[in-house]
Amino acid sequence: MKLIGGRKLQSLGSTRYTDDIDMMVFEPENSELFIRKPGLDIVNAAAHPFYTEVWNLDAGSDDVSLEALFEMAVFTFTNHCENGSWEKADAKEHDIKFLARKMNGNVNFDIARKYISLGAINEVNKILKNIRY
Numbered sequence: 001m002k003l004i005g006g007r008k009l010q011s012l013g014s015t016r017y018t019d020d021i022d023m024m025v026f027e028p029e030n031s032e033l034f035i036r037k038p039g040l041d042i043v044n045a046a047a048h049p050f051y052t053e054v055w056n057l058d059a060g061s062d063d064v065s066l067e068a069l070f071e072m073a074v075f076t077f078t079n080h081c082e083n084g085s086w087e088k089a090d091a092k093e094h095d096i097k098f099l100a101r102k103m104n105g106n107v108n109f110d111i112a113r114k115y116i117s118l119g120a121i122n123e124v125n126k127i128l129k130n131i132r133y
Helices: 005-012 049-057 066-082 086-102 118-129
Strands: 002-004 022-025 034-037 039-042
Touching: 002 005, 002 066, 005 022, 005 066, 005 086, 022 049, 049 066, 066 086, 066 118, 086 118
Parallel strands: 022 039
Antiparallel strands: 002 022, 034 039
C-alpha cells in the first residue's frame, strides 16, 4: 500500500490541509476502483488502466514518485472539473502547482494526457504556464 494524495503531499512540504488518508494498492483480483475502509480511501490501481500505468511508474517501490503524484493530480483535477466539483478541483490545482514547483517545472503528464480531453489538456497547460517559480 502506497500513500498518495494530500497527506503524501503534506509529507513533501505542501501547505494544503486534508483530513483524508489516500492510499493506492494493486489488487488484480478486485475489480473495485475505490475501496473504502474506516479512515482510508484506497485506489485499486489494477481496476483502471490510467492507475495501472501510474502504478507501473514505481513498480517494485514502496513509495510513489513525484511524477506519479503529478499524473494523478492532473487526472483527478480534470475529473473534478468535469463533475462540477469546483472546490475539489481548486485543491487539485493547488497540488499541481505544488508538484510542478517541487519538480522545478520538469513535468509532463503523458499518461494522463491519454485519458483526458483536449480541453482538459489545454486547461492543465494554462495552469502550468501561469506558475511562478
